[in-house]
Amino acid sequence: MSDTGAVSPVIRIEKLTKHFPGVLANDSISLFIDPGEIHCLLGENGAGKTTFAECLNGTYRPDSGRVFYKGERVEFSSPRDAISRGIGMVHQHFELVPPMTVIENIIVGTESKGIRLNLDSASKKINRLCETYGIELDLGAVVSRLPVGKQQWVEILKTLYVGVEFLILDEPTAVLTPQEIENFFRVLRKMVTQGLSILLITHKLNEVMDVSHRVTVLRKGKLIATVNTDAMTRQELARKMVGRDVVFLLEKEAVEPGSPVLEFINVVTETINRREALQGLSLMIKQGEILGLAGVAGNGQGQIFDVITGVGDVQSGEVLLNGEDVTDSTPWMRISKGLAIIPEDRIHDGLLMSFPVRENFILGNHKRRIFRKGPFLDFKEIDAFSRQKIDEFSIAVNSPMQKVKTLSGGNLQKVILAREFSQNPKLLIANQPTRGLDVGAIEYVHHRLLDLRKSGTGILLISEELDEIFQLADTIAVIFRGQIRGLFDTDNADIEKIGLLMAGVGA
Ligand SMILES: Nc1ncnc2c1ncn2[C@@H]1O[C@H](COP(=O)(O)OP(=O)(O)OP(=O)(O)O)[C@@H](O)[C@H]1O
Ligand SMILES: [Mg+2]
Structure with missing residues (x-):
């Protein structure tokens, strides 16, 4: 794959920049993706991966920069708009309607107004897609009863059903078991041989090495490098990502239970x-x-x-x-x-999403003496505690007052870890x-x-x-x-x- 003119890229991004209050999430990012390519996007928690993807799928409007899709300049006003042009995204947190069936979830919102849903022809079309790519899914199953791994296929089929050709996947393997991951990659490989292109966000270096043609590394909103995967090792990628060597081996001391x-x-x-x-x-x-x-x-x-x-x-x-x-x-x-608890579902069980980071740090901890001044909470103390934890866990956040819902996926997890680890x-x-x-x-x-x-x-x-x-x-x-x-x-x-x-x- 190269941009020497043999193939023209399916998507080309020029100097894309996106700010949030106090953060430069994407700093003049340029890259292109070829037809049939699996391109990985790699970077630390808070590096700007999800933001970049959401600028491409119309969730956000970039502050500046240009995007060309199949050679044409595009500016999307919404994810719907992007999907109708052929760009679809599956998010870190799914957006399905749990009480509805698989097929209902796939076709909801896709048929235009006034036309009655034709379940028969829809299910034929979906079955054909499943066959082409080797996806196993019961179309009549209620989504809430499906394991998350299967729910993800529903999200993917939603995009394939409307003819998406450029698919963005944000940490799709985080919800999969090792056996499911193997199968998942098999399907992705099949998709790209049929002409689709994929931007895959992941933290797992083995996956990057295993499945991608090229990889782009972001660090603190900046593009560090785009490289051919073949030319890299896991260690080199890790170093590019965090800017230092990462030791993959742990020294475990003997402890007498x-x-x-x-x-x-x-x-x-x-x-x-x-x-x-x-x-x-x-x-x-x-x-x-x-x-x-x-x-x-x-x-x-x-x-x-x-x-x-x-x-x-x-x-x-x-x-x-x-x-x-x-x-x-x-x-x-x-x-x-x-008892300290790190729940699997951090959004629902671990955090108050519309509250500041500071309040989330003391959830379940608020009765501790150091956080109290008589009957009241001692916010000076809580602020100091929060700043210390933000620093200790390198949580990408501007201030303890920032609302948790504006944090990146990995930084949400760090807030819970910092809180639960600090209770001895x-x-x-x-x-x-x-x-x-x-x-x-x-x-x-x-x-x-x-x-x-x-x-x-x-x-x-x-x-x-x-x-x-x-x-x-x-x-x-x-x-x-x-x-x-x-x-x-x-x-x-x-x-x-x-x-x-x-x-x-x-x-
Ligand atoms: N809606 C928002 N308002 C304010 N800041 C935001 C918002 N969304 C993201 N950010 C900030 O932008 C930066 C990049 O976030 P982003 O979600 O793109 O990171 P990421 O690379 O996807 O990280 P992760 O691996 O943890 O998912 C972070 O500092 C984050 O807190
Ligand atoms: Mg993310």
Whole structure:
């Protein structure tokens, strides 16, 4: 792929600039993408990737710069406008209508006024698309019942259905399991051989190496380089991205585990989805121990999370926190006893989106003595705390007063991590703690998790990244259909055996 004139680019961007109050999110960015190309956009949290994409799809109007699509100058007034011209985007946070079916979601808003929806011809067309690209999806299924990985296909089909030829995907693999990712890339490769072009935003360097033809690196709103992927290594990309070397290996000190901080004794729960219900599950985490829960999403991880945090009902069995029975305690009682929580769905469960960063830092923490002056909150103290955390976690934000909803995806996650890590918890439950973070931030979070472990915190690490579990956990528990199917000392754990147990083979 080159711009020597053999092919003309599908899209060409010249000096695109976009400000937000106090931030230069995109600083004169120029690049082009060829037909049939998968082009990755890489950069730290807050580097300006989503903003750039949203300038191309009509969400934002750039302050300056020009965009040419198939050789023609374009200026879109809305995402709808961009889609009608052939440019579509799937966002970090989906925009589906959960109670509607797959097919309804795909065609809603696409037929022009007055024309009755023809479900028959629509479903024929969608089935043809699925066949062409190898997408497996039940068109009649209700979207809210689908796993997120499948929901993403619905978003993608929405764009293909209206004939999009340039597709922008913002961290699509963040919601996929490793098995799903392989299949996902297979489909993307097929799409580009059929003439589509893709701009793929991701933090995962392996994915960039695996799937892209070229990659563009942004740092703090500036374009650092556009390079052929073949000519790069993972290390070189990481260095371009964060401006320093990133160490992919962690040094883990030996820690002598103490007394149990969490015990599940024969816990049974009930859910609509039987695969997820806990069926007499027992486990134990000690002080200074990281227990990694390995499993395919939807095998009870969510139930364990709910039972520990106190939002899920226990049918029978017991839950002990520091030896004390908390089976019937409220979430607040558990938090006051030293439970810290990093939820999987940060937008809904972890943050107040329309509130400033500052208020979000003290959520659940507001009763702590240092934040109070008599009956009131001590905002001077809270401000100082906020500034310290912003600095410590390098959160890209102008001031503690900035509303959380204006933060980038990864920086949202950092606000939760900073808050939960700072409570000196006795037990931390971390559900996908590094999802959506850039490599530098992941490195930092991993170190902080090991620091907590060293100070005696017991940690339950729920992660779909097996690499992460192997790097951090002392003990690995494999969950399948609501039961622990195997327990391993990480040093002696066999990754293949774990993979088989995750799939329900062997015991
Ligand atoms: N609506 C907005 N108002 C104010 N600032 C914003 C707004 N949207 C984004 N920003 C700021 O612009 C910068 C770039 O954000 P952007 O979302 O493009 O980053 P990103 O590269 O996608 O990061 P991530 O990997 O964390 O998703 C950040 O500093 C962010 O806080
Ligand atoms: Mg983003």
